[in-house]
Amino acid sequence: MIPEVVYAFNVYKSGNKLIGLSGGVTLPDFEAMTDSISGAGLLGEFDTTILGMFGSLEQEIPFRALDEDIFSFMDPTEMVDLNLRSTRQMLDEKTTAVDFSNMRIAMRGKLKKFKPGKVEQATQMDCSVTLEILYFLIEINGESKFELDKLNFIYKVNGKDILEKVRKYI
Secondary structure (H helix, E strand, O other): OEEEEEEEEEEEEOOEEOOOEOOOOOOOOOOEEEEEEEOOOOOOEEEEEEEEEEOOOEEEEEEOOOOHHHHOOOOOOOOEEEEEEEEEEEEOOOOOOEEEEEEEEEEEEEEEEEEOOOOOOOOOOOEEEEEEEEEEEEEEOOEEEEEEEOOOOEEEEOOEEOOHHHHHHO
């Protein structure tokens, strides 16, 4: 099956569907933390990635206008729990039949930035909330493909627990 497009999606906060969202949600970039390695026995230096450690992950959630949904993100003492549930349109390369599959992205984070947007007649306000993401999961057809939990030393790719040994030693 060839994935073609995200056919439709909804965003849920703590199980409740958000209705004030605008357009799409651009997911954060994951940039691995690195350190330069040099010394005896090496010809020069190279950067190595530190397994499971990524820089700050920001997730912007865009809204059409200020409403109740956006303010539910504002309590800095609470973790925000989000789920993006989508249907992906797929193409069978042998039969050219169209089919559908599901994808879920789960994330938890804390308020980092609030952008109230603009007030202009007959237009959307383009406001948003930005979260600092501490937990991120991608599931495709119910199978975990990527999981990162910054607070609990969990980093899994295709179900493989990359940091299992690390947790045993700490």
